[in-house]
Every structure is written in C-alpha cells, then in structure tokens.
Amino acid sequence: MSSPRLSQEERDHLVLLQRPASEVVELCKSAFDYLVNGPNLDRYDLLAKKYTGDVNSEAVKKAVEALISLLIHVTTHTQTNGGPANIRQIFPDLSDEVLEVLEQFVSSKRNFVEGSIKSANIRAYRLINLDWRLEVRTASRCLLNQSNVVITMKLYLHTEPKSENRELLEIDTSDRSERELGAMHEDQRRHRKDLLVQTDVSSLVHLIKSLEDALVESKTRRIKNIVDAIH
Template sequence: MVQISRHLEEEITVCLMNHFCGSVIGEFCRIAVEFLKKGLNPKIFEGAARKLSVSTETVQHGIEGLMYLLTESSKMMISEVDFQDSVLVLGFPEDLNKLLLQLYLDNRKEIRSILNELAPDFPHYHNLEWRLDVQLASRALRQQIKPLLTLKLHLEQNGRRNANVLQTDPATLLHLIRKLEQALGEMKTNHCRRIVRNIK
C-alpha cells in the first residue's frame, strides 16, 4: 500500500474529484508519465488551468500527486488490491477508483522502465577471487597458526571494472557472516517488511 501525505491527498482530491472528468484524468495520467520521461513543463500546467478555470498550482499539485501515486505503486509493483486500498483513503467515487486502477495497470511497466533509466548506476558485484594464507610456524612463534584470508572483489560500474583487495582473519569473517545472516533474518520479519514498503 502506498502512503499518501495529507497535503498530496487534499490536492489530488481537489483536482480529480471536483474538476475533472474521466477523459481529463486519463490525459493527466498520460502527462504524468510524459513528465517522468522529459521533466516538468510549467506551460502545460498553465494551459490546463485556463481550460479548467482553476489555479495553476491546483493543476500542478494534482499532476504531481498522480505522478507520486503511479511511481510509488509501480516501484513497489503493488497488487491491484493494495492499489485500491491506497486510493480508497482519497474518498473518490468507485468509477474514478476503477479508472485510476486501470491507468496504473496499463502504465506500471513503462513507469518502472523509466525509473530504471533514471536510477543511478551503483557499483555492483562482478567476481570474487580469494586465497587462504596460513603461516604454520616460525622460529619466533613455534606453536601459533596465523591464517589470513585475502579477497579480491571485482565491481562493475558504467561498464568499467575495478578490483578491491581486502584481508581478514577467519574469526572476523565468520563473525561478519553471522551478523549478515542475522540482518537477513530480520528483513523477513513483518515489522521490517512494513518499514521497507514505506521507505521505498
């Protein structure tokens, strides 16, 4: 379910419920998707505001609210039921809710594609090489074993690769693995899933 702020909720409600018919809402959703591709164009707000006899800010906030609703829903790929729950709080008539749902279903793949293009390209995993070095004994320390793990982590970003060399002892590595497994376990809890859904 997408969390809509009170301010956006009021703007969407004022725009869509009080002024716009279904065809205009469809056009606004098309404009919202177009804005995601090319950025905002204030002239479109002004033209629409004149036609509808409302303020430019009302039109702008209405389209921005639609953009938020569509992008957040598409980003999380929420189900039809969750989308309907998200717009239910706006108090729209049933036919308007159905229209918004259909617009979401028709456009979510394209919106996700646009969001993927806009997303920054962070370094990501390409390959990992490792080596275990063990000093079995020395004249100074006859009984002590000193294992050392050397990792060469290859990352890729924008088609370029770079390598990072890391060293650790097995005890530290095992501790790190336990902590990561614990964190992954926490991510499966209902509480964490609810938080992640709200911050995406």
C-alpha cells in the first residue's frame, strides 16, 4: 500500500500526535467538529491547557487543520489508487495505539469526506448580475418623523459561467429559427435562477462584512490546501 504525501508544514503541525491515544482521540473529534461546525477556539484552548509543554490554542488549531488535510489526502488517495492508504508509512514514529486511532478516524469519516467532495464538484449557482434600489419612507400618518431605509436587490444567478463582456439579459435572436430560440430559452430556464432580496441597512452591512471575512479566509494557506486536496 502506498501513502499520500503531506507537506512538511502539515507534518510539523501534527507533532501533537505524539501523545497518549486518548488525547489524539480528542484531536480527531475536534477535527471532525471543525468540518461540520467550523473552528471552536474555546475547545482548542481547553485542550492546550491539558497538554504539558509549550502548547497553545493556536498550535492545537493548526494540528486540527492538519488532521483535516490528512483526512482529505487519504480519501482522495484511496479514490485515485483504488485501495486504502498506509497511515503507518506517514507516521512511522507513532505508537500502535495512536496509529489505530488515526486509521479508525480516516476510515470512519471517509464517506463523509467523499460526499463533501462530490457536493463540491456540483455546479452551484453563480452571481452574474445584480440590480438594486434604495427605498426610503420618510413619514406616515402614524408617525410624522420616520425614516425607514430598505435596500431591494434582484440577484441573477446561473449555473454556467458567463463572459463579462456579454449582455446577460439579452439574447441575439437574429438568424435563429423558432426551434433554436425555444431551446435557448429552455436552457435559460434550466440553468438560471432569479432571486429578489430585501434587507435593511444594518443587515446589509453585516452581510458585506461576512462576505469580506469569507473572501479573506479563502486566500489563506489552509483553504488553498483543502481546495487543492479536493481537486
């Protein structure tokens, strides 16, 4: 059996595996919880306090992320090579008890990761255009002094990528038969989805902040490693 390759940085983060098997179990549980619910900094801080030596919550977090990378690497390696990966070749210095924990971890969570990889390969809707308007109600019969600001947005979504230089809402109908036009409209209905969204200013600010945070996180090495492992 061959083994998947881990980067030296990932191996360095996984030095925390050189611990009793019971503590490695907690790390594996934290890794799966990360996949389902996202990072839990409070939990990493509690684990770090249990460890002897110079171990902080950031080191625990990086070890959890490296375990996720290991799980993805092993899963994709198994899919590609048609057989299980050899965990013992990756970590020859770990005890048999810890290796058994790791083997059970990657085997029990493999179906979950495979399902996530398949879902990631499904073409999701992409935003291709956006219309918006600002609506303000300045007064009413009930309240003379009133200012309600509402933002209304229409999102044009499509499962196929579109050229930025193409008119997204218009179709060139010249020199096309009715059958061709019918097929084009059917394709649009099948792949396109329009959403009307209305929100207030505070919610819009929160939405923009969440999207900006997600954009920053998408550029981190951790996310790039996970994406590379999936694809």
